[in-house]
Amino acid sequence: MPDERPSGDPPRLAQLRDVETVYQPAEDSRLLAATAADGIDDEALVLDVGTGSGYVGARIREATGLRVVGSDINPDACRQAAQKGLPVVRADLFGPFRDGRFDAVVCNPPYLPTALEEEWDDPMERALSGGENGRAVVNPFVDGVGRVLAPGGRAYLLLSTLTGPDAVRARAQTAGLSTRLLAEESHPFERLLVFEFTATD
Numbered sequence: 001m002p003d004e005r006p007s008g009d010p011p012r013l014a015q016l017r018d019v020e021t022v023y024q025p026a027e028d029s030r031l032l033a034a035t036a037a038d039g040i041d042d043e044a045l046v047l048d049v050g051t052g053s054g055y056v057g058a059r060i061r062e063a064t065g066l067r068v069v070g071s072d073i074n075p076d077a078c079r080q081a082a083q084k085g086l087p088v089v090r091a092d093l094f095g096p097f098r099d100g101r102f103d104a105v106v107c108n109p110p111y112l113p114t115a116l117e118e119e120w121d122d123p124m125e126r127a128l129s130g131g132e133n134g135r136a137v138v139n140p141f142v143d144g145v146g147r148v149l150a151p152g153g154r155a156y157l158l159l160s161t162l163t164g165p166d167a168v169r170a171r172a173q174t175a176g177l178s179t180r181l182l183a184e185e186s187h188p189f190e191r192l193l194v195f196e197f198t199a200t201d
Contacts, residue, residue: 021077022074022076022080023077024052024053024055025053025056027185027187028160028192029052029055029056029158030059031158031183031194032056032106032108032156032158033056033060033063035156035183035194036056036060037063037064039104039154039156039182039196040060040066040103040104041103041104042064042066043066043103044064044066044102044103044104045066045067045069045102045150046060046061046069046102046104046106047068047094047097047101047102047104047105047106047148048060048068048069048070048081048086048106049071049093049094049107049109049141050071050072050073050077050093050107050108050110050137051070051071051077051078051081051086051088052072052074052077052080052108053081053084054070054077054080054083055084056108057069057070057081057084057086057106058084058085058086061086068086069086069087069089069102070086070087070088070089071088071090071093072090073090073091073092075090078090093137093140093141093144094144094145094147094148097148098148099147099148100147100148100149100150100151101148101150102148102149102150102153103150103153104153104154104155105148105149105153105154105155106155106156106157107145107155107156107157108158109138109141109158110137111135111137111138111160111162111163112134112162133163133164133167134160134163135163135167135168138159138168139168139171142157142168142171142172142175142197143171146177146197146199149199151199152198153199154196155197155198156182156194156195156196156197157194157195157197158193158194159192159193159195160190160191160192161193165195168195172195176199177197177199178197178198178199178200179195179197180195180196180198181194181195181196182194
């Protein structure tokens with residue numbers, strides 16, 4: 001993840017990838033894909049929210065043989081994911097999907113805490129920046145994922161220790177979800193975490 005940078009400059013994560021509009025696979029994507037593929041049950045229907053390049057969804061499909069649908073608000077991301085063979089819906093989180101539709105939902109959200117004066121207003125900002133506390137997308141994901149999960153369904157969310165995992169756990173509890181830490185991986189400026197959420201009722 002990025003180290004310290006001058007105010008207003010894009011994070012090094014964006015600069016190190018020769019990609020203008022779509023987040024490409026990195027260590028966070030790989031950790032989420034591997035962890036979710038190990039935990040998802042047979043015959044599940046999977047939604048990859050914020051699919052980006054389609055890497056996570058495609059890896060889960062290849063590892064499990066399950067049907068995976070991607071969604072992303074970025075039309076360029078939808079095109080890239082479709083090129084990997086994923087059915088893709090252009091959507092902001094869960095809007096177009098029916099209640100109880102998915103057995104599993106996975107998400108690698110934008111989670112970099114970024115002060116308002118450091119935003120840089122392009123598609124890579126929307127793919128990387130989680131707002132001032134890193135939870136601008138995480139919070140609505142946690143609030144809404146229970147609606148689209150089938151009974152007994154599970155959600156897999158990639159977080160960072162930069163994102164305030166305790167606050168995310170507390171929000172999940174308020175949303176009626178139990179939380180379990182499934183995997184973690186240390187990096188120089190953070191630990192990457194994969195949480196599993198299940199409905200408590």
